[in-house]
Amino acid sequence: MIYCCGASMIGKIGTIVRKQVSVHQVPVLYCPVCQKRHVHPAVKEQFELVVEYAIEDRVKETTLYDRLDPKMLKKWKESSFSFEEEDNQESILREQIDLALDLLRICKPDYDWADLLKIRLKVLSEKLRNLEISKENSC
Incomplete structure (x- = not known):
């Protein structure tokens, strides 16, 4: 990995x-x-x-x-x-958010890593929100 x-x-x-x-x-x-x-x-x-x-x-x-x-x-x-794959983009984003949250919980002493994870969470959350909005608009 x-x-x-x-x-x-x-x-x-x-x-x-x-x-x-x-x-x-x-x-x-x-x-x-x-x-x-x-x-x-x-x-x-x-x-x-x-x-x-x-x-x-x-x-x-x-x-x-x-x-x-x-x-x-x-x-x-x-x-x-x-x-x-094209049909599972939402589940991948959710999986990546869950992983980042789990890692954030254990990385507290490492401030640099925690900052990277917080940035990652922000970007992934925005992507998930945009994906959900685009799904709503297409319905």
Whole structure:
């Protein structure tokens, strides 16, 4: 598990641009607060190979997902603390808020970490509120 802004990052399938090549359908870990993204360590080597092949072939866009072993992807989803898909965004935000609250309870002596967690809670709460408002407006 990789940490950022005081708590864990979320697993997701996304797009990463490296060396002017857009690679789609990449398993990534991202922070919902500061928006940092990292290629998941389990597919880092495959990702780098796909980028190198794309550069050699002068291709500006490619995908990684179809080259991944389905068993590896399943294992990756299971090993992530949270895995975001389009239909479960609200539950992921709630899960991340709960985790940050739990961590805040135990980190009291560490003021820097507590401050990071409070910022994280504020951003996650705003995102959850905006998601709920958008759901209400679409009904």
